[in-house]
Amino acid sequence: MKGLSGKRVVVTGGASGIGAATVERFLEEGARVAVIDQDDAGGRALRGRLPKLAGVIRADVADAAAVDGAFRELDRLLGGVDVAINNAGISLRHDFMDIRPAEWRKVMSVDLDGVFYVAQQAARRMLASAGGVILNMGSTSGMNGYPRYADYNAAKAGVIELTRTMALELAPTIRVIAVCPGYVWTAMQEAEYTPEMKAAVDAKIPLRRHATPGEIAALFAFLASDEAPYITGHPVIIDGGEIAGGLASR
Amino acid sequence: MKLKDRIAIITGATSGIGEASAILFAEEGARVTVTGRDDARGRKVVAAITAAGGAAIFVRADVRHTADCERIVAETLRAFGGRLDILFNNAGVFYPHNAIDCTEEEWDAQVDSSLKGAWLMSKYSLPTMIAQRRGVIINQASGWGIQGGDEAVAYCAAKGGLVVMTKALAIDHGKQGIRANCLCPGDVDTPMLAFDAEARRLDYADYMKGAANRPLGRVGTPSELARAALFLASDDSSFMTGAALVVDGGGIAD
Numbered sequence: 001m002k003g004l005s006g007k008r009v010v011v012t013g014g015a016s017g018i019g020a021a022t023v024e025r026f027l028e029e030g031a032r033v034a035v036i037d038q039d040d041a042g043g044r045a046l047r048g049r050l051p052k053l054a055g056v057i058r059a060d061v062a063d064a065a066a067v068d069g070a071f072r073e074l075d076r077l078l079g080g081v082d083v084a085i086n087n088a089g090i091s092l093r094h095d096f097m098d099i100r101p102a103e104w105r106k107v108m109s110v111d112l113d114g115v116f117y118v119a120q121q122a123a124r125r126m127l128a129s130a131g132g133v134i135l136n137m138g139s140t141s142g143m144n145g146y147p148r149y150a151d152y153n154a155a156k157a158g159v160i161e162l163t164r165t166m167a168l169e170l171a172p173t174i175r176v177i178a179v180c181p182g183y184v185w186t187a188m189q190e191a192e193y194t195p196e197m198k199a200a201v202d203a204k205i206p207l208r209r210h211a212t213p214g215e216i217a218a219l220f221a222f223l224a225s226d227e228a229p230y231i232t233g234h235p236v237i238i239d240g241g242e243i244a245g246g247l248a249s250r
Numbered sequence: 251m252k253l254k255d256r257i258a259i260i261t262g263a264t265s266g267i268g269e270a271s272a273i274l275f276a277e278e279g280a281r282v283t284v285t286g287r288d289d290a291r292g293r294k295v296v297a298a299i300t301a302a303g304g305a306a307i308f309v310r311a312d313v314r315h316t317a318d319c320e321r322i323v324a325e326t327l328r329a330f331g332g333r334l335d336i337l338f339n340n341a342g343v344f345y346p347h348n349a350i351d352c353t354e355e356e357w358d359a360q361v362d363s364s365l366k367g368a369w370l371m372s373k374y375s376l377p378t379m380i381a382q383r384r385g386v387i388i389n390q391a392s393g394w395g396i397q398g399g400d401e402a403v404a405y406c407a408a409k410g411g412l413v414v415m416t417k418a419l420a421i422d423h424g425k426q427g428i429r430a431n432c433l434c435p436g437d438v439d440t441p442m443l444a445f446d447a448e449a450r451r452l453d454y455a456d457y458m459k460g461a462a463n464r465p466l467g468r469v470g471t472p473s474e475l476a477r478a479a480l481f482l483a484s485d486d487s488s489f490m491t492g493a494a495l496v497v498d499g500g501g502i503a504d
Contacts, residue, residue: 206424233503
């Protein structure tokens, strides 16, 4: 992808899953990459595996003060930021009637508050320099209904609308785009699924499979690059055709 | 090279986004069938590609007609070894009219070139793609296929139809290894804009100022749309299907 070489990139939740694949892809593209993650062991392992990584900053994105501190550390590591990838997220599986206020708050604090804190810190730096690109992790869950994830779905719908509004206010200096994946095969999914569960989900997806983390990383790379200078504001769905319709109801 | 040895058909490739895409796809290693109604311009695009060391043929055709679509696919298969990897349904025309002013001829021209043409080209391209277990269809829709626009009743109908037809193609042929996505541009600096300004009896400079009134503060370039099409054509978008990629400078986010 054109224009990623030398770019200063921060990836939240970069220690594992889609985040780690995104870190790898941007390093391959010649970018300078730092990670914000609260998983200390995962961060250390990533550093061992990817010696080119500029650094792993331990912080919880749900904590505004911690995010502020993380960006000061990021300034020391990279001297600013050109691309911010708001990837960190959590989900809890529970019925709407069983959601406790503390669980609701936990999901909102990471999936929506965290995106806001990180995006605002990143945007402040981008507005003061040559601009940049902010990519927020949405989800098809923020567009369609999925039982047992009411809080997560609401947070992701929030991310999509937050993204649109940021795009309008921060244009033309900063492009802001939500990436909306469907099912992605990560270690987290592997731990939760039986083979039967996976087959049932795959059957509902027109491409008949989950995404690899690398496929989501490739979309992040495209959107952050000079290949996509006219794209901002609109969510981009990457779901193997899942929410195009049809199969899920069969 | 992102499309090394891939075979691509691009309709409406004699100008604008189609021309830019044909040249870019060829630079990225694809062998390209350039199609359109204008013989002279089509041959010029092919000449530019071959002069740069690329491979391309021109097939003069009108995608509103079944026989022409069959011929585009047949000549492509004959020229490039029987394979077909990428179909970019880009052809389209635009007459700015509301429901009262739109003539039946204008309705048919817009709906048939954008929507029926994309279906016909898919119909004749898919069997080869399915046999290969690999193929990509890109449909040129529009931001006005998602939201409405002024004085564009048939155009909106055609482009909205394309957005949903793309999803239907994705559902039917995903399991056969086919991906189908659409591009949704806003205003792009192509001959279509000059034509639109004239048809609306607007001064071109004023018209372009209005078209640039969007978050990124400018109209798009054919090259920007071609690069988005390249992404959708390449393996970098291997999990994307049924999607609408909006490339409009934030136009419809507002």
